[in-house]
Amino acid sequence: MQRRNTKDKVNDYSGSSEHLKKDINLNKIINIRLKLFIALLVVVAGVLVWRLYTIQIIEADHYQTLYEQNQTPPIRRQTMRGEMYDRNMESLVTNTPKMSITYSPVGSLKEKEQLELAMKVSEHFDIKPNQEGSAKEKLSNDDLKVIWLRINDKEKRNLVSDEEYKQVSNNTSEYEKLLKSRITDEMLDEITEDQRAAYFVLFKMQNILLGAPAVIKEGVSIEEVTYLTEHLGEFPGFDYIVEYDREVTNEVDLQYLFGSVGDIRAEKLDYFLGMGYKTSDKVGSFGLEYQYESFLSGIDSKYEVNAGNKPNKIDSGQKGYDLKLSIDVELQKLVEETLISHIEKVRQNPKRYMSKEAHMVISDPNTGDILAIAAMKRKDDGTYYNDVQSVLLSTGVYPVGSVVKPATVYMSLDQGVIGEYDKILDEPMYIQSSPVRTSWRSGIGYVDARSALQYSSNIYMYQMAIKLGGAKYIPNGPLRFENADETFKLMRQYYSQFGLGNITGIDYPREEVGDKGPTNESGKLLDFAIGQFDSYNALELNQYVSTIANGGTRLKPRLVTEVLEHDTKNTYYENEITPINTLTNQHALKVIQEGMRIYITSGQGYGRPNAPFNPAGKSGTAQMYHTDYSKSEKGETLYVRNSTYIAYAPFESPEIAVSCIAPAAMLDSEGQGVSNMCGNATADVMEHYFKDKY
Incomplete structure (x- = not known):
C-alpha cells in the first residue's frame, strides 16, 4: 500500500463531524x-521590573528602615568622658577605669539554660546579693517570692484552694498576687544561698534595655576578666566592658562647681532620649558636668551581637571633649585657705562667734574669666567645705552696704543732679517721724563725689536719693518724693x-539673683542708696566691680574658656568673651574709679595704701537679722553686720577684680570699730597674687 503524503490536503471527510470537516490553519x-x-x-x-524599581528605588528608604527595625540592634557603649583642666592645664577632673562583667541576650537559650548559666556565673565570679547594699545589689522580698514560686513550680498550686483557683485562674496577675500572699518568711528561708545568687544573676540577665548590655558585676578584678576572656565559650552572651568613674582633684574644693555624673533623672528622660541617649547612660547631673554634657559625653562605640561569641566592634565612637576652665588652681587654693584663716581669726573674738562663712570671687575684668570662686562654710565639727553654689544662687544673697556707693555716685552724676565738685555737708539728718540719720562717724565735713567715696559718706548718698526722687530735705520736716x-x-x-x-x-x-527690698516706701530710697535695701550675691558684686575696672563694659562671666580635642588638646570650641552692655558716661565712671583709688591711698580702706600694684576698692557693712543655732536648738535671733568688699588692681591696667561677702561677721552692737574681715582677706589675696610681679 502506498503511504499517503501527510502534507496532501484531505478531501474525504465522510464519517466525520461537521467541525472536523472544516479546514484548520495550524500556522495561524x-x-x-x-x-x-x-x-x-x-x-x-x-x-516585576516595576515592582523591583518601586522597592529598590522609590521605596528604598522605607524598606531599609523596616530591615533595620527587624535587625538585632548593635550594643552601644559610652566612650571615655572628657576631662577638665584649669587655665594652666593642671588636671582637675579625670577618669578612673572600672571593669564590669556584662550580658547580652542569646536568643537560643531557654530559661532553664539561662538559669544554669546564671548559677555557673554566680559561682565562678562570686556574685551574691548584698542585702545591706543599694536596691540594685539586693533581692527584695518580692524577688524572693518570685524565686520561691519558680523553684516550687509544681507545689505552688497547693497554696490556693480549688475554689480560689477557679476565681483567679483566668487572671495571671491576680493568681500570682494571691500565691505571693500565701508565701511565709519560713518558706523564703528554704531558698539556699546558691539559689539566691543564681536568680540574682538571672534577674540581671533578663533586665535588658534595648541596645545596652546588662551589667552583671561592677568593679571586677583583672584576674576575673582574664578568666572570662579565656572561657568565653562557656559563658555565651557574657563579656566585659571598661567604664570610667570620675576622679576629682583634692587640691581644691570645687566638687559643687564641677558637678557629678549619674543616672538620667525621670524628669529629664524624654529630653535625653530625644538626643539619642539610652536610659542606662550616665550623664552630667548638675554643675559643669551638666552644662557641658554635649561636649563631655563623646560618641558611643557600637558592637555587633553574635550569639555565643564576643561582641564585634563595628564603630569605635569618639572620646568626649575636654574642658579648659578659667580657674587658676593655685589662686583657688589660696582663696580657700585665706578665707578659712580669717574666719577662724575673727571667731576668737567672743562677740564674733557667729561668723561661720565667707564668699569670694576673683575674675579677670577684661575677659570675664572666673579665676577663683569660693563660699567657705564652717561645719559644727570645725571643718570647712566650699559651697560654691551659694555664690551663684539666692542662698548666698545679702544686703551688702556701702560697696554700692560708687554706682550711686555714677547714677547721680549721669542724671545731672549734682556735679563732680559740688560739695555736701556731712552732718546728721533729722527727718520727721524717722530716726536720725548719720554717716558711720561724725566730723567728716564737706564732701564731693570723690571724697564721698573716700570717707564712705552716708549723708552724701542720702542727699543723692532725695535729689533723684525730686524731694527736698528740710531739717525736722517731712520728706516727700514726687514718685517713689x-x-x-x-x-x-x-x-x-x-x-x-x-x-x-x-x-x-543655675543662677539666681538677690532679693528686692520688701516695700516701695519712699523713706527706703535712702537705705537703697547705701546698700541697705536690695540684696546681692558675690558673683553680682564681682560683675559690678569688673565693669568699673575695665572701663564700663559688663561682661558675661565664664567658667570654661575652651573645649579641647581629647588627644591633641587642640581647640575645638572657644567660649568667646561676651559683652552685655556698656556704660555711656565715661567721665562719671572715671570719677568713681578715682574715688575708689583715693579710698585706698588715704588709708581709709584695707588695700595696702603703699602697695606697688596700686589697688582701688570700697568696703561695706550691712545690718540684718540672723538666727544662730550654735548655742540652742531653737536658735537665737541676732542683729548682725555683714562685711563686704570690692577691689581691683592695678588701678591703671586692671588684671584682677575681687568681691567678697562675709555674712554675720559681727554683732551690730560692735559698731564700726571692728575690722572688715572681707577687706583684710582681699588685701592678703591681692598681695600674694602680685608678690612675684612687682
Whole structure:
C-alpha cells in the first residue's frame, strides 16, 4: 500500500463531524497563541521590573528602615568622658577605669539554660546579693517570692484552694498576687544561698534595655576578666566592658562647681532620649558636668551581637571633649585657705562667734574669666567645705552696704543732679517721724563725689536719693518724693547696668539673683542708696566691680574658656568673651574709679595704701537679722553686720577684680570699730597674687 503524503490536503471527510470537516490553519493558530504568550511574558516582566524599581528605588528608604527595625540592634557603649583642666592645664577632673562583667541576650537559650548559666556565673565570679547594699545589689522580698514560686513550680498550686483557683485562674496577675500572699518568711528561708545568687544573676540577665548590655558585676578584678576572656565559650552572651568613674582633684574644693555624673533623672528622660541617649547612660547631673554634657559625653562605640561569641566592634565612637576652665588652681587654693584663716581669726573674738562663712570671687575684668570662686562654710565639727553654689544662687544673697556707693555716685552724676565738685555737708539728718540719720562717724565735713567715696559718706548718698526722687530735705520736716516707685525703678535700672540685681549670664546651669527690698516706701530710697535695701550675691558684686575696672563694659562671666580635642588638646570650641552692655558716661565712671583709688591711698580702706600694684576698692557693712543655732536648738535671733568688699588692681591696667561677702561677721552692737574681715582677706589675696610681679 502506498503511504499517503501527510502534507496532501484531505478531501474525504465522510464519517466525520461537521467541525472536523472544516479546514484548520495550524500556522495561524500557533502564531496567535505564541503572540499571546509572549505578550503575557512581557506584561509579567514589566510588572516585576516595576515592582523591583518601586522597592529598590522609590521605596528604598522605607524598606531599609523596616530591615533595620527587624535587625538585632548593635550594643552601644559610652566612650571615655572628657576631662577638665584649669587655665594652666593642671588636671582637675579625670577618669578612673572600672571593669564590669556584662550580658547580652542569646536568643537560643531557654530559661532553664539561662538559669544554669546564671548559677555557673554566680559561682565562678562570686556574685551574691548584698542585702545591706543599694536596691540594685539586693533581692527584695518580692524577688524572693518570685524565686520561691519558680523553684516550687509544681507545689505552688497547693497554696490556693480549688475554689480560689477557679476565681483567679483566668487572671495571671491576680493568681500570682494571691500565691505571693500565701508565701511565709519560713518558706523564703528554704531558698539556699546558691539559689539566691543564681536568680540574682538571672534577674540581671533578663533586665535588658534595648541596645545596652546588662551589667552583671561592677568593679571586677583583672584576674576575673582574664578568666572570662579565656572561657568565653562557656559563658555565651557574657563579656566585659571598661567604664570610667570620675576622679576629682583634692587640691581644691570645687566638687559643687564641677558637678557629678549619674543616672538620667525621670524628669529629664524624654529630653535625653530625644538626643539619642539610652536610659542606662550616665550623664552630667548638675554643675559643669551638666552644662557641658554635649561636649563631655563623646560618641558611643557600637558592637555587633553574635550569639555565643564576643561582641564585634563595628564603630569605635569618639572620646568626649575636654574642658579648659578659667580657674587658676593655685589662686583657688589660696582663696580657700585665706578665707578659712580669717574666719577662724575673727571667731576668737567672743562677740564674733557667729561668723561661720565667707564668699569670694576673683575674675579677670577684661575677659570675664572666673579665676577663683569660693563660699567657705564652717561645719559644727570645725571643718570647712566650699559651697560654691551659694555664690551663684539666692542662698548666698545679702544686703551688702556701702560697696554700692560708687554706682550711686555714677547714677547721680549721669542724671545731672549734682556735679563732680559740688560739695555736701556731712552732718546728721533729722527727718520727721524717722530716726536720725548719720554717716558711720561724725566730723567728716564737706564732701564731693570723690571724697564721698573716700570717707564712705552716708549723708552724701542720702542727699543723692532725695535729689533723684525730686524731694527736698528740710531739717525736722517731712520728706516727700514726687514718685517713689519711679525712683526705685530708676535706681534699679542704673544698678543693673553694673550687674547688680541681674542674672550675670555665667555658663552654669543655675543662677539666681538677690532679693528686692520688701516695700516701695519712699523713706527706703535712702537705705537703697547705701546698700541697705536690695540684696546681692558675690558673683553680682564681682560683675559690678569688673565693669568699673575695665572701663564700663559688663561682661558675661565664664567658667570654661575652651573645649579641647581629647588627644591633641587642640581647640575645638572657644567660649568667646561676651559683652552685655556698656556704660555711656565715661567721665562719671572715671570719677568713681578715682574715688575708689583715693579710698585706698588715704588709708581709709584695707588695700595696702603703699602697695606697688596700686589697688582701688570700697568696703561695706550691712545690718540684718540672723538666727544662730550654735548655742540652742531653737536658735537665737541676732542683729548682725555683714562685711563686704570690692577691689581691683592695678588701678591703671586692671588684671584682677575681687568681691567678697562675709555674712554675720559681727554683732551690730560692735559698731564700726571692728575690722572688715572681707577687706583684710582681699588685701592678703591681692598681695600674694602680685608678690612675684612687682
